[in-house]
Amino acid sequence: MLVSVKNRKVAAALAVLGALSPVPLTGLHKFYLGQPVWGVVYLLLWWTQIPRIACAVEGVWYLSRRDETFGEPAGFSPQPKPSKVDPAQVGAIATAVRELDRLRQEGLITEQEFEQKRRALLDQVE
Numbered sequence: 001m002l003v004s005v006k007n008r009k010v011a012a013a014l015a016v017l018g019a020l021s022p023v024p025l026t027g028l029h030k031f032y033l034g035q036p037v038w039g040v041v042y043l044l045l046w047w048t049q050i051p052r053i054a055c056a057v058e059g060v061w062y063l064s065r066r067d068e069t070f071g072e073p074a075g076f077s078p079q080p081k082p083s084k085v086d087p088a089q090v091g092a093i094a095t096a097v098r099e100l101d102r103l104r105q106e107g108l109i110t111e112q113e114f115e116q117k118r119r120a121l122l123d124q125v126e
Contacts, residue, residue: 006032008063012062015062016056018051024046027042029055100114
């Protein structure tokens with residue numbers, strides 16, 4: 001299935017046009033966004049003020065969204081992008097933490113020293 005990316009500015013312009021137009025153009029933004037059922041509902045209610053108010057609110061809402069989040073459902077939080085960490089660095093840090101743990105278990109460093117050094121090593125990855 002081919003999914004086309006919708007431009008939020010075009011959707012906002014169509015919504016505002018529907019709110020301000022003297023002719024029944026409400027719902028055009030819904031057709032543009034691929035929501036034909038809602039577009040038909042807006043057109044069926046063109047004689048009331050409900051679609052005009054909804055168009056105005058949606059136009060402002062579309063303009064307030066960032067391009068990256070436009071088209072995602074409200075309340076949807078995308079998964080964070082994984083950080084690019086060198087696997088060799090992770091392996092070296094893991095080895096260093098194991099060595100620190102061995103030193104702690106042998107009593108050569110205190111628990112506090114272990115925790116400080118472990119945190120410093122882990123902060124290198126972040």
